[in-house]
Amino acid sequence: MAHNAISAPAIEVDDARRSAGLSWQKLADHIDRPLVWTVAALLGSHPVPREQAEAVRDLLSLSEETTTALQRQPYRVADSDLASDPTIYRFLELINVYGPAFKALIHEEFGDGIMSAINCNISFDRRSDPGGDRVVVTIDGKFLPYQW
Amino acid sequence: MAHNAISAPAIEVDDARRSAGLSWQKLADHIDRPLVWTVAALLGSHPVPREQAEAVRDLLSLSEETTTALQRQPYRVADSDLASDPTIYRFLELINVYGPAFKALIHEEFGDGIMSAINCNISFDRRSDPGGDRVVVTIDGKFLPYQW
């Protein structure tokens, strides 16, 4: 019920995962959920349903306290400390630079409204490239018109 | 050389574009640049090379003052006012919720480093969906390892 990534349950999950030599993808497969959802949930950004929480507990030998914490409805807070981490900050910089362009294109293509951040799937991929491999993040969110 | 989207040159470009009945894609095709780059540049986030600036000027009958302004090297500032616009804010909220997951996945897949926000292409698409059409934004950035 606290900050996203660096809560005690998140640290316990991540340490256990590394000790067990399991990739995030393995955990996602184990509970049959999408990759990005799984990582976000186990770091504290989504409540984990009981069945999945217990499956992860069994796989990683998590404490009961952490297993309970994973199931609580979290506060998804904007953590300005985390935002300054360079790996995360680059995403924010992209919004600073391209946000007005996204806004202009959404309004032109769909009219007045937003892309939902709730009804939204995100995928994460690696694309090999001779100039250096690339991170590919695809955001796929439902358009919601201002509607009265 | 000032705030991104709502500078006077940006307003002049956008008003002229609408009066002329031209889509952003048309402008992008006219100067043979990618769509998102074009919108961002004409709203002030990238310097526009002289040739392209003059091609847009001719198409939209822009003033010389705006044509000059488009070519200047901009300060790409983080504008907290713009960030609170709901259409832009949703993207920031995604980073709040999924940023730590992106960080964990980048480190697992690539090691310690970042996805470049400079060597980075972004595409914008509409995907039709029976549950409501969707905005699809794909970010494709080069991985950069911490390297000494």
Next chain:
Amino acid sequence: MAHNAISAPAIEVDDARRSAGLSWQKLADHIDRPLVWTVAALLGSHPVPREQAEAVRDLLSLSEETTTALQRQPYRVADSDLASDPTIYRFLELINVYGPAFKALIHEEFGDGIMSAINCNISFDRRSDPGGDRVVVTIDGKFLPYQW
């Protein structure tokens, strides 16, 4: 394309409205839109479609500059100055005091998700009461589940 209530177009609309002795409800009826939407739009929070903008222009003898400004897609920015006005601040204070209760009730009743601020109607009424008449604001927004 700027701050909501105190932009020059908003002042021109409001001064003209008072000079003409017209209530906000009259303006809403004139353009056949809901009351709260109409006030918000004419103060700069929603783009006004051309037909409605011109209908208001004709009724209030607005300048062409203001008529054009009303039709632009606005940036709906969070203005911390406006937020400290006592009449607006009381609404924010309610969110401070009752926000966690709203969150708990939404999650219990609907599950993990939000009330949309985009697909959302708001009404404003006066309720007479022997202890002093009351402001009644009803917010009616679609529930959106976190959905992958």
Next chain:
Amino acid sequence: MAHNAISAPAIEVDDARRSAGLSWQKLADHIDRPLVWTVAALLGSHPVPREQAEAVRDLLSLSEETTTALQRQPYRVADSDLASDPTIYRFLELINVYGPAFKALIHEEFGDGIMSAINCNISFDRRSDPGGDRVVVTIDGKFLPYQW
């Protein structure tokens, strides 16, 4: 005497409530108070009178420490962390977008003054709708004129 929703007493109440399989409405009925008041009070936004605090203690087997904490006069602080939670943030966004409209309508209808956030009832309902069920929050506050 600390932050609203995520204090230790609030967590104890909520965990006990879920373990007991009791809805917030059941708790409200048990102490004969309105629903939104009850949730806010048990999460720390209102002092709970001794009789009601003890009734909740008995129902949920709360600790004495929590029972005492519930009765203390709280500081109702604006918690910017909580405010960034998406479920709460949407309410703040509504005030950003519609606050000036509320202000204009209050002044037109009632004159110079505010809607009280103290003498104010709030109800929370679910309204079923073929396009998706909706959250309905009704704020009913006494108008207070600036009065010398």
Next chain:
Amino acid sequence: MAHNAISAPAIEVDDARRSAGLSWQKLADHIDRPLVWTVAALLGSHPVPREQAEAVRDLLSLSEETTTALQRQPYRVADSDLASDPTIYRFLELINVYGPAFKALIHEEFGDGIMSAINCNISFDRRSDPGGDRVVVTIDGKFLPYQW
């Protein structure tokens, strides 16, 4: 419709008042309003009714623009610049030091609630004292209980 004390209308009123050699009390008597209310209103914190605005205009030979501005419903914003002026800051410091005591005493004497800042009269006096004359500010506000 802008910042309180240092708006152009406020400067015009104050300059004219000094040129005319009139005290604030004289202005208050002229429009038959309390002293503190009058100063606050002419500096932009309260809308001035037409009759009083015109009476002040006639007394001080104000411009029509200022006379109109005085009648507008103001945004009463918290101006952090003004708050750092030493003469104003001392009042804020008193709230920092004694605010929790005020809160404790209000709750003990009246129960849970607030002193209204809307139904509130304030007087300003000079009290002569052998140790140095003193400023006496008396705040007299209605208690409002949290009431459902």
Next chain:
Amino acid sequence: MAHNAISAPAIEVDDARRSAGLSWQKLADHIDRPLVWTVAALLGSHPVPREQAEAVRDLLSLSEETTTALQRQPYRVADSDLASDPTIYRFLELINVYGPAFKALIHEEFGDGIMSAINCNISFDRRSDPGGDRVVVTIDGKFLPYQW
């Protein structure tokens, strides 16, 4: 030596005071100090002289740790969290609205300078009123001229 009202010593004093069924006025009489001074001091805003600290200790059976803490010279910090509590916030709002008027009246009546927040007595009273009883706070501070 920490935040004013909600430090552990303050909570211990207040809990003991309520258990003993003693009003703040009783404590003030017991140590022969003014009411507002006494509450502020026992909540941590003033150092309490040894004699008075021990008299309160004896009356309320305070711990030695708290008795020592009360005698330390405190840091009187501006706590923005406390400032957002509605009961305290109303006082701040009054300064926002009337601060420039206080400044103008002080300068007119006394010349350039301030009302001292150090040589300053504050009283707190209840005034009964048919329209609802009222909180009366009187601030009586020495004028200090800018003096070289």
Next chain:
Amino acid sequence: MAHNAISAPAIEVDDARRSAGLSWQKLADHIDRPLVWTVAALLGSHPVPREQAEAVRDLLSLSEETTTALQRQPYRVADSDLASDPTIYRFLELINVYGPAFKALIHEEFGDGIMSAINCNISFDRRSDPGGDRVVVTIDGKFLPYQW
């Protein structure tokens, strides 16, 4: 009536002073006031009495607008931009590093209270030193005890 050093009147005074080849000390002597007071006042931190304002006007051929502005009661605002100027920032850094020591020494020597920033003289001197000449600033303020 605005920011201290970089207001238009301050720039006019400083430019005129340099053109006339007059030191600040010369201006101070001309109006028979202390050096630091004079510089602060002419940069906008103190109201300048009419006689002195006109004496400076005559000496420097100032405009009437500036002469009037110098006589207005200023808002002495804390300007965070100015505070980051290295020459000013060093003074703030000294307060960061030595402020708690000043506080401890004032309380030990004088008891609970403050050094007045209003009844306070400041001198500025150059002291020659073989290791490099030194700036010597002496602050001489009256102690004010917390006094009820």
Next chain:
Amino acid sequence: MAHNAISAPAIEVDDARRSAGLSWQKLADHIDRPLVWTVAALLGSHPVPREQAEAVRDLLSLSEETTTALQRQPYRVADSDLASDPTIYRFLELINVYGPAFKALIHEEFGDGIMSAINCNISFDRRSDPGGDRVVVTIDGKFLPYQW
């Protein structure tokens, strides 16, 4: 290695000093260092050399933990909480009011540059005065020209 004045070591030193009935000057004499330096160092703003730290330990019977902490190289952080303490704040207010004057005088007398906050001695004195005794703080810092 943390906040200046209110760290646990600082409290231990100050409590022990008072119990022993020793003035700060006595401590300064004991370790043969200037007064202000000594107070600042023992409150955590300067690292204390081993010999002096042990001399203070012996005099005040400090714990080994505190003796070690005193010798660590501190982070001298700007603590905005401490800055709002009235006794410290008055010094900051002086910089707000007179900072631009200091800057102007330094530049006129010495040219472009700063007064060093590192090569800088500060003395603290009491000056008796019939109008009330005064705090005298003298800052004596080396001028450093911008030098390439």
Next chain:
Amino acid sequence: MAHNAISAPAIEVDDARRSAGLSWQKLADHIDRPLVWTVAALLGSHPVPREQAEAVRDLLSLSEETTTALQRQPYRVADSDLASDPTIYRFLELINVYGPAFKALIHEEFGDGIMSAINCNISFDRRSDPGGDRVVVTIDGKFLPYQW
């Protein structure tokens, strides 16, 4: 006398420089000053001596207004907008990541103190590298010990 890079004089200098087809190095050679100093000074971070200002004026046909502005003593303010520009932000990020290491190394090598930002030369170079050319910035500042 305002923000560094994007003041009107800075824009005039930069536009004139580009029109004339002159590199920054050419300007530096023309006034016989170091490269980084020259760019910083012409963008407003250092006062330009009269002789050099006039030499630049003659070379670039600058206006008298700009020529005068360049000679004024500037306020070197920390501009948080500029700091978010990606090209500048990377330098700040380096300080975030390596600042504590710089501090530890300075203290180990030199003792308690700082590297001067005033007595400090900075050079800017391009280093060719088969993996991509590199920016090389060398900061060479005098160590200043804390010295009493």
Next chain:
Amino acid sequence: MAHNAISAPAIEVDDARRSAGLSWQKLADHIDRPLVWTVAALLGSHPVPREQAEAVRDLLSLSEETTTALQRQPYRVADSDLASDPTIYRFLELINVYGPAFKALIHEEFGDGIMSAINCNISFDRRSDPGGDRVVVTIDGKFLPYQW
């Protein structure tokens, strides 16, 4: 996984290093990494590979908890407290003063883009100088062009 320099593991490393009488350079040589990298990593800004972490553990007799913490992927957060430490602040001040010059020179020499803060080596040296020894920090980062 927390703040850089003042985390518990950083304090343990630094205390052990001093007790052992080892310079940072010795540690760097021991693990065969560059000096600045080593200090930053051991203070928490870089993850330390297992082999190096264990080599440091053996050399300094670190606890297992610290040895594990050193290997975790850190959040490299911008810590505004640390930034106000004078030794670190001077570096930030240099960016405030010279940042726009760096930006102008990078764009002139390389075109639109940035100096990488990720592919970037930093060296730290002492340069003896008759006017006082100097700190020399050299930043050598790869230029990255905005590239689509």
